[in-house]
Amino acid sequence: MSANRPTEAIDGGVRTRLMRAAELLLASSADGRISTREICSRAGVTAPTLYHHFKDKEALLDAVVLEGFNTYLAQKRAVAWSGDVLEDFRAGWDMHVSFGCEHPAHYRLMFGNPRADQVAPAASVARDEVAHTVAAWGADGHLKIPVDAATQTISAAAVGVALQLIALRADSTHPISTNVRDTVAQALFHPRDAGDDAAVGVSRPARLLLDALPPGSPAPLRPTEVALLREWLTSLSATTE
Structure with missing residues (x-):
């Protein structure tokens, strides 16, 4: 047997x-x-060696992005969910920010690069998983605002905090993260002591129905009736419980 290492290795x-x-x-x-x-x-190595393994520098960076997303997804899926919406939100937030602080190069490529979600399939998986989780929270009546707005708020806030901490060379325990996390939670979620179903009022059911309405004009309602229904539900869901 040859003492040389295999070419693949x-x-x-x-x-x-x-x-x-x-x-x-x-x-x-x-x-x-x-x-x-x-x-x-x-x-x-020499430049020809790089081009032997990657089409160009961008292809190399794309591979780094994909590796980062795969690591990110593995850590995200390892989080132990409690079933308590506020605790699970905090756990997911803390994992996200910690990943950014621990893998700053990967994170900046993944979330600071506008091309990241175009070149890494795992980026779409990560985004879809967040949307699915937030949609489940909405379906269970935990959200004060529409699901899409909540999803975008969480993503924008978490990414902004992580990038700021990376710039500061701080870790995920920095007060910036906990302060923003708890402020977002207060803005998005109904308080735990909102009362039982009989005391919840009309706000939460109205929000659930508004989120459940399909686009367009579902039969047998006419467009004007759907528009009026959406207006009523929007007003009712904004009432204070």
């Missing part, structure tokens, strides 16, 4: 070295920009 090692080099350079870059020459120098 050598290729895999070089590919990994290139990805780690890109990740480390991104982590230390002030503006997130790195050159092919810097990557090759850090990995100890």
Whole structure:
């Protein structure tokens, strides 16, 4: 048997070295920009070697993004959910921000790059999982606002906090994260002591029905009737419980 390492193992090692080099350079870059020459120098290879493994620098960065999303999804799915909406929201938020602080290069590529959700299929999976979770919270009557607005609010706030902490080189225990997290929770979720079903009032059922209405004009209602129904439900769901 030859003492030489198999070609596949050598290729895999070089590919990994290139990805780690890109990740480390991104982590230390002030503006997130790195050159092919810097990557090759850090990995100890020539430019033709990079192009042997990746079509170009963007393809290399796309591979780093995909790796980051896969790691992110694995950590997200390992979170132990309690069934308590507020506790689960906090656990999901803390996991997201912690991932960003622990993997700043991956995170900036994943969430600070507008192309990230176009090149990494896992990005769509992550977004869909968040939307599914928030939709379930809405269906159970926990949300004060529509599901879409809640989903966008959570995503925008969590990503903004994580990127800010990365810029500050802070960890996920920084008060910025806990303050924003708890403020978002207060804005999105009904308080635990809102009372039993008889005391809830019309706001929550109105919101549930508004979220459940399909687009367009479901039969047998006419468009004008649907528009009026949406207006009534919007007003009722905004009432204070």
